[in-house]
Amino acid sequence: MAEVEETHSIEFELNGERRATVVPGRELLVHFIRDDLGLKGTHIGCDTGNCGACTVRVDGQLVKSCMMLAAQLDGCAVETIEAGPAEELREAFNAEHAVQCGYCTPGMLASAAFLLERNPNPSSDEIRRALKGNICRCTGYENIVRAIERVANGKATAGGAL
């Protein structure tokens, strides 16, 4: 009782590079990124849009890629952790011990970068609000907030310990 699965031809930009492919209509963006594009830095934590482990940028906006279909990527530009987020943020996460297991980290970096682009000097409260959609079970958020404050305060330097 095999069914013919609906497919869609899509053209998109992946981390700055033009791509075209055909995707099944039901395929989630996160599975497309991980399974088809082979980019494993985007993670899956909850399947319901709560945890933010799958956060990527689509046309500059923050998107939880478990909440979007691959077919919807047509005509869009997607940016994943593999594009290399701001070096200052990575240096700050390292310096402030903002990483433990590292599973939430790519999504956290995406949300942090998005925040800092719009608000280069966020308050502690604004940082916490910006991270509300990213669950971390290891750090209690404390050092992640400190890392973002470090960048905001201009204390982070590109090309540090990393």
Place this chain on the structure above:
Amino acid sequence: MSSSSTETGAPKTTTKPWTGQDLPRKEDKRLLAGQGQFVDDVWMHRQGYAHFVRSPYGHARVVSVDVGPALEMAGVYTALTGSEVKEMCDPFFQIAPEPGGKIEEFPLAVDKVRYQGDPVALVLAETRELARDAAERVRVEYEPLDVVVDAVAAADPTSPVLHEEIGHNVAWKGEYSYGDIDWALENADHVVKIDRLHFHRFSSTPLETFGAVINWDPGTDMIEIRSNNQMPIFGTMMLSPTLRAGADQMSWYSQDIGGGFGIKIASYPQIGALALLSRKAGRPVKWSETRSEHMLSSGHGSERTFLDLEAAVQADGTILGFRVRAFDDAGAYLHYEPLGAVIWAQVLTSCYRFKHINVDYTETLTNKCPTCPNRGYSRLQHMWMIERLVDTVAKQLDFDPVELRKINYVQPEDYPYETPNKCVYDSGDLPQELDLALEKLGYAEWRQKQAEVNAADNGKRIGIGIGSTLDSGTNNFGQAQIVNPDLPFSGNGEAAIAKLDVYGELAVYLGTTPQGQSHETTTAQVVADILGCDPGAVRVYAGFNKEQSTYVGFSGTYASQFAVTGIGAAIGAAEKLRGEIVALSAFALQCEESDIVLADGVASYRGDEERAIPMIGVANLCYSNVAVLPDELADRVSLNCRYVYRPPFDPPDPETKTGNLTLTYANQIHAAVIEIDEGTGKVEILDYVAMDDCGSRINPAVVEGQVHGATAHGIGAALHESLDYDEDGNLLQATFWDYHPATALDVPRLKTGHVESPSPFSKNGAKGMGEGGGAPLGTLCSAIQDALGKDVLVTDTHNPAERVYELLEGLRNGGGQSGVEVTSR
């Protein structure tokens, strides 16, 4: 920073050692680039995707399972049912003696399902989506049965029976009795009685769910298991007899693990089912647990109900001891249980000097997800009960809660302190730590503010709470004999290999499976100090690799032990390696071994840095230039040095239930200020202090990170996170929407601090500390109680707005139904 140097003979450092520094983590480079390798990142050639078919019922007879409609779908490789599994394997070995030991559990449910989410079949297909579709076409006919979802009710002989082979639901029962509690209760100036306390069910819900890619190779009969299981040798012990496969056939691998918190010890039943599916299919199987599956069936933290708690209290505030009946809810099967039925006894008296204790402990089976270790396993429950007891004694008898704690704490001069069950608390200074916590909080100022706010009667109430706990680390597995005298388990240990490779590379292989605990960094720091090099020159292999790593039966990352066992093994291995490097260098430099200095990655003659040999030269002598060595030296060196660290334990006495159950005792003292909105019952944390004493700290920033994480788990559990079942056995929080794991907005900015009391029992003065003691649970309950006064009692660990509102309603109705009774002589 310059590197330290070590010399043969008495080691001495010429500069600051790496150990003790806030070194940035080695692990971060890959993790910050999205280059970590987690289990779901692993694929195998020809793999199929597996999907479990799970019971929608809490309790039902499985009448039939028809996988035919699934198999008809193109792209479906095979399916596996409980009745097939029963033929292919043996039931899991049970840790419990009878009655729990009679349980027959297979990797898939056979004739009955016993909790919502119990797996009845597996489907394997070409794609993830197809496997899921096919699983939906499996026809299972169920005959629903009555359910029991309460641990105390389950002990009633008339309650629905989960396992007919037992005939009732009591899995384990035992009495722990020390001193003379009857005498103490009869002779004490006051007896404070609490009818009921309930420690709720929650889970640390690691962000990465369970997963595995397994290949039971039809040619070699080897079972390759790529997983995120956090205690793979325990997994081998459970699975080898079940799968009728030799332990040597099972090869476990993991690299990065996305959080574990104990829960990932419990993935072995799923791994067993998937191994059988691979064997049947003749191809690798890949499984990625969905979040809902994780919430339903991975494993929950322990839930415990305490009845008839009675404390004997003297007029001066000395608490002589207590009696209680504890009912632990194991869920539907015993996964790692009933070890929890003894593990709490590691912290029998928590931070206090109680002498007379009687705990009547019953573990029952209910139609709920099996429980398993979860951060602070089995000790949180017991210590929370003790904190409620101490706090209630203070409230009811009008003692100052700070002074009452200080009177009853184990005092600095008492260490090493032997508890009534012969556990030995190693070191600490609890009164000083409490003072520091209160100072950081601004206790006096907050008390003043509290008086003002609470008097103003403007719909807000402020409460101030304290919680004190222990984090017992490095188990003596001999305590298993207290629950089952026939279990041949005792002691503990960990293994490591330190190696100088062909071109002088330094590598350390651990038997541990870290899930964020920074083992690569801390190991490199310790080893660099021993070998006189930069931590950057030490490559640490922390992911588990059964062929490459070394291991003992206790290997893994759990139960706050790495700083003692894992680091102990790394120290031992590095010291052996240093001995070989020194011997080879002394031969090369034609001098005495005592003249060799290891510094900056080079071995040199003391006082003459030019007379030196680099590590590549040392390695060359052993690997490729061996004919130049005298036989006695060549026979002695391999540059591949294994060491097993073994803490000094004796088996406990199962008869008296006494013995030293853990090697180290880190402690935590937390203090918090909360505000309750009287209109809604919502609790807001206004200030929070977390103090910690884990002895000597290898990397203080790593320690601090663990303190933050453990505190966030406790706060989340106290105010937001709960796993509740309705009366039909339906789990009410099967997604993150419903469960609400703590977000950045739920955890306040933490004030932290520490006291450092080195452990006299570990090689390096360190104490294991990752679990924390669940101090936030006691602290927040204490603060809520403080805000509400003495006329109602906070009886549950979980206090969301609706529960606090109910307590406020109790107050508005005049209180008096608090469930506390005080009798004074």
